[in-house]
Amino acid sequence: MKNSMVFAAVAAASLAFTAAGAAEPGKPQLDDDKVICKKSVDTGSLIRGKKRCMTRKQWNQLAEATRQQTMDGQNSGSASGSN
Numbered sequence: 001m002k003n004s005m006v007f008a009a010v011a012a013a014s015l016a017f018t019a020a021g022a023a024e025p026g027k028p029q030l031d032d033d034k035v036i037c038k039k040s041v042d043t044g045s046l047i048r049g050k051k052r053c054m055t056r057k058q059w060n061q062l063a064e065a066t067r068q069q070t071m072d073g074q075n076s077g078s079a080s081g082s083n
Contacts, residue, residue, distance in 0.1 A: 032057040 034056050041049040054062070 030056060032060075 032055060035053050036056055036059055037051055037053040038059075039049050039051050041047075
């Protein structure tokens with residue numbers, strides 16, 4: 001009983017510490033509102049491209065949505081049972 005209470009206290013403390021957004025030592029705190037611009041080159045061209053500017057949070061959301069869409073596509077293809 002004592003062990004489970006200690007475990008629960010440690011788990012609650014670690015969750016509170018993580019939820020507080022404490023950064024790891026040696027890692028700089030990243031600003032989600034910082035605007036980051038990236039250039040994408042059109043396929044077949046070494047010159048022509050587009051520059052997209054979004055906040056770090058928006059880039060992260062786009063990456064997560066793309067990752068999720070890829071996972072969904074892979075899972076739906078394997079669920080069909082075709083070889």
